[in-house]
Amino acid sequence: MSTPRFANGLRGNTRPSPEDIWRGRKGKRARSRIALAMLGFGAAFALIGGRLAYFGFTSIDATTTASLPSLTTARPDILDSTGTLLATDIRISSLFAEPFRIPDPDDAVRKLAMALPDIPFAELERKLKSGSRFVWLKRQITPKQENEIRALGIPGVAFRTEHRRVYPKGHLASHIHGITNIDNHGLTGLERHIDSSGLAALREMGLTADGKLEPVTLSINANVQHVVLDELTKAKALYRAIAAAGVVLNAKTGEVVAMVSLPDFDPNNPVDINEKDRLNRMSAGVYEMGSTFKVFTTAMALDSGRVWLDDRFDARSPIRIGGHSIGDFHGKKRVLTTEEVFIYSSNIGTAKMADVVGTEGHKAFLERIGLTTRMQTELPEIATPTQPKEWKKIHSVTISFGHGASTTPLQTAVATAAVVNGGKLIPPTFYPRTQAQADAIASQVLHPETSTAMRYLFRSNVENGSGRRAEVPGYFVGGKTGTAEKVVGGRYSTNHRFNAFLAAFPSNDPQYVVLTVLDEPKPLEGQSAATSGLNAAPTAGAIIRRSAPLLGMKPDFSQNIEALKADIRRPKAG
């Protein structure tokens, strides 16, 4: 009836205990399964833990996520020396599409054509149906358009925030800071210099996508810049000149305080920047400077120790050389002293002064004072001066009064700073520079005594010579006029002039050099001539009158030319 096994089983204690199973054959399998599971879980958790530790030790590189092309980058703000904003970045949206994501291109084209009527329909169609991965539809759109397009809700069309360069002062300093392209890369002026001095490298590394860069401060003073721009604009209109340009240069440090070239352009909308007459005449144009070059001839002659102020030069008859006759514009027809040669701007006397030094010495001097080599400064638009391949006597004669060699007006101003500041040639800069920094890079090109004598001659020319209209009471202005005849059709024309006025103030210890240039000015009503003393000189005077107080210069009425003359010592010959 009953089987003992069963009965035994019912009795309860014969059922294998877990310990029995564990030790049994089945137990062995179970053990290995559990071990396997533990191993599996252990490996999984080790993986997760390891991954966590990995993330803990590596910072996520945000820059690698910027995979879209043509990300416009941030640029540093540009400030003037007083902290006024000249250029800044504004964030603005640009519209792009990823055509391969657009499910219904026809619909997208139709909708976008309504929102963006200025893009041709065919262009939209071509771009959206291309199936490419990325295409710009419109860069830098208005917030209103952005909202309209967002409301359309087209898949595969989105916005990207870009930086747009804005020049809040408009054309005030357009030739100095230059412009950028739509990708915010510097094209001209200091914008380009900023790129070439490190910003481009930063951009390559993807470090400029966001975040604020340190602003760049210039040596330009926006108020003085405005004065120069305003006075030149007025002068250009008044004298009906085709162009005008000017610079205010710190004679002691080489800092450019203001620099203007007219006609200029609007950097916010530079449609006409590539027209020929928009070039920066101060640094990118070379001109025969005319009589202002006599400054350097006279300085050279005095510095040689072979000519002094009371030496006499016969200016009674024109110089005949190589079939040419060289006469004086305001001929005095008598024997002139060095001082008279300078203030009456005698071509004959100046040529004879150069003759004392000799052709080789003349060439070497112009090179020493930096007038025949390409100027070194931050601005990319720098022209290379021209000079005769081989200097003959005729070249020395004509170059002595500013014909036959061309140089940039900015270079002329820089060399003039060396003539009046004690003989130190300092390369110009558009960034702030201290006196100590300037002294470290300056090179002594003239004896200090020569410089003292030249200051006296500058002042004498304003008191007694052709620069009378540049006088500003209290600022003891000194200067030299220059009326050059322009070459028209291969000949020097008496009706086309290039007028310049070189000024330095105050004459006892010049702080600033001002150069004004008027290209082809016409005579005023009732005046028969349009020489530099009648237009470029009063323009320079007006600039000094308005800008000297802005530069913190205190007028000093106690100075007089006799005291200036008393300081002059003759340099030792050599």
Next chain:
Amino acid sequence: MFRRTDIAMIALMIGVVAYTYTVKNGTKDAAQELAKLQRQVDAELNAIDVLNADWSVLTAPARIQSLVEVHNAQLDLHPLDTKRIIAITDIPERPAPPPEDSIDDILARYGDVDASLTTGSVLKPGQSLEPVLQPLDAGQPLEGDQ
């Protein structure tokens, strides 16, 4: 059937799950808040940039000059004459006031003040306020009373 330790373990597990959930949710909220604040900061920074540019436009010397030219009838501004720039030491000392101008000197200059001088606020000696402040006659009808 459950043992006490099992119950404790389950409770602990539920507790840990609940805690993890709240922490995770809190993190998500904080991240959202952070992103929102970051957007606000970006918008403010952008607005500051725009306002700076605006300020630069508004203070452009050319703009100020044209405004002055338009309104110079009222403003009456002129270019600075260099003769007007002087040092503080060039300004003459303010002349010292004449020494006799103290209040006693002024009084002395006018001689004795007449004590009999009658003013609106000074009573004559012996005069009282009584006659001035007569009470209204109760029987007298006021104007416009009828």
